[in-house]
Amino acid sequence: MPHKLIIFEDNARLRQSLELLLNDEKTFRVMASYPDCRNAIEAIEETAAELIVMDIDMPGMNGVEGVKMIKSTYPDVKVVMHTVFDDDTRIFDSICAGADGYLLKNTSPLQLIRSLEEVMEGGAPMSPFVAQKVFQHFRTQPILNDDFNLTPREKEVLELLVKGNSYKMIANTCSVSIDTVKRHLQNIYHKLHVNCGTEAVAKAIRHRIV
Amino acid sequence: MPHKLIIFEDNARLRQSLELLLNDEKTFRVMASYPDCRNAIEAIEETAAELIVMDIDMPGMNGVEGVKMIKSTYPDVKVVMHTVFDDDTRIFDSICAGADGYLLKNTSPLQLIRSLEEVMEGGAPMSPFVAQKVFQHFRTQPILNDDFNLTPREKEVLELLVKGNSYKMIANTCSVSIDTVKRHLQNIYHKLHVNCGTEAVAKAIRHRIV
């Protein structure tokens, strides 16, 4: 049984091309296509679509907003972005909004079909350039986890501290005396090269110890 | 001209299979393969490798460490992880360590070759399941910056607190009395719905207020 799909794309010629390309396949059936996504919810209801190909630059409501709207009502409907934009903002906004894939418009027809199949199998297809951006994003953000030679117990105490527990509460949770907690924290502070709890919490989160 | 590649894989049979599979292609030439990556740097020097297929679970030094080492010396050599592990930690650690791709071992031979070609063209190939994890990571991580209606002054005080300053130091930096600092922090705690400094620091960092 072919997957029911709908298309949002404001360029009429491209829209028709996509329709032709994708309807041809046994795996997909294009139920409808629209020049904008303002009435996306109704469109999904009428067509019982399982898969959506979504442009970003459209009149009225842009694709990122569209995804957000669709996903809040139909979280299980797959949405694949299909756009010329390859800037960080649009890519990451789309992903955060709930897109299940991000394809650039220079994707070959064959690859496009393969990617749509992939998304129906639970994958998250993206164009190579997009994938590269995503990888870069990971490498810039997080400071490496240095561990700081914390013992398991110390990590446990530190985690509880980060959660906002007082010494007394930590002692209680760990079933040890409050003085032991103090001792642990003292050691932790030395190992992290900090002087107080707030600093330790900041460092712990920033270095992904917790 | 085929791309020179080397393989790190501790399973002898799989290593040989990979060698056969990849050497067959006109686009790749397997220069060597090794059961561990302790001498990766020398291996690259000797073979002038441009591309590396890297297992994770290996004796001596694991693949994530390996990538880190390789990338710190040869940032332009492409490294693709090839492993059975599909847990968040290994995936994200690998990416952060500098991996250019992450393929699971259930990848079909054809797909494997295609992915290696993709990485040589500047892409970042990953198995569908991995891609999905990556997408999920974006959606869970960045909690929206809610602002919490903090006034400029309160933000300033909060920032100083996050940096590990004591009340007294904050008072000094802001040239106000310590009691004013207390008052500000009390208002901040209320606005963030927390009860103490450590919790406020955690929330501030997690919500990207600072």
Add this chain to the structure above:
DNA sequence: GAAACAATACCACTTTTGGGCGGGGGAGGA
């Protein structure tokens, strides 16, 4: 078997923190 370390605990002590209550001056909107 000694040395090192993790984890536990107690004591004494100082400083910091956080909560509560009060009030004043200035800027901006209903």
Add this chain to the structure above:
DNA sequence: TCCTCCCCCGCCCAAAAGTGGTATTGTTTC
């Protein structure tokens, strides 16, 4: 104009945080 909000300052007080020292037990490591 009055009201609200931001920013500022002060005092009191109890609780929590942080520092120092000493010591015991078990495990691991050399």
